[in-house]
Amino acid sequence: MKRLTLGLTLFLVATAAAAEDLGPKVDRLVEDTTKNAASEARAFDALLKLGNDGVPYIISHLGDDRRLPEQSIIIRRPGREDRQVKPWYVHDGLEFVLTELTGFSLGPQNGHLLKTQREQNTRKWVAWCVGRFPDKADVCRSSDRR
DSSP: OHHHHHHHHHHHHHHHHHHHTHHHHHHHHHHHTTTOHHHHHHHHHHHHHTGGGGHHHHHTTTTOOOBOSSSOEEEOOTTSOOEEEOOSBHHHHHHHHHHHHHSOOSSOOSTTOOHHHHHHHHHHHHHHHHHHOGGGHHHHHGGGGO
């Protein structure tokens, strides 16, 4: 029984440590989306691979209005047809990633949105995030401080 308890404790500690490391990792990946077309593609692929654990950290970067070097992303979907999207800004690319990870959208997704529309979408994602990930509410809300 002690081994089971110790194993479970080590697993929980490792899981918590991995989750804590996602903030800087997502920060770096979002930064990489703005460098050049190749780093943008790698960064968006890596963001998608973070899965559900990365969602609050991705939401924390919504509102980033920097232009993307390449206004086309291929979202690779194992077992399903790949999807091509055409974001103009970091915010738009992150919304496509969130839609893929969560299965739904909280607003129109295209490069033609006004700043006020992006802000509205961000508020919706933050509210959803706080409700879905209450233990990460501070992370979800950190988009307000960027």
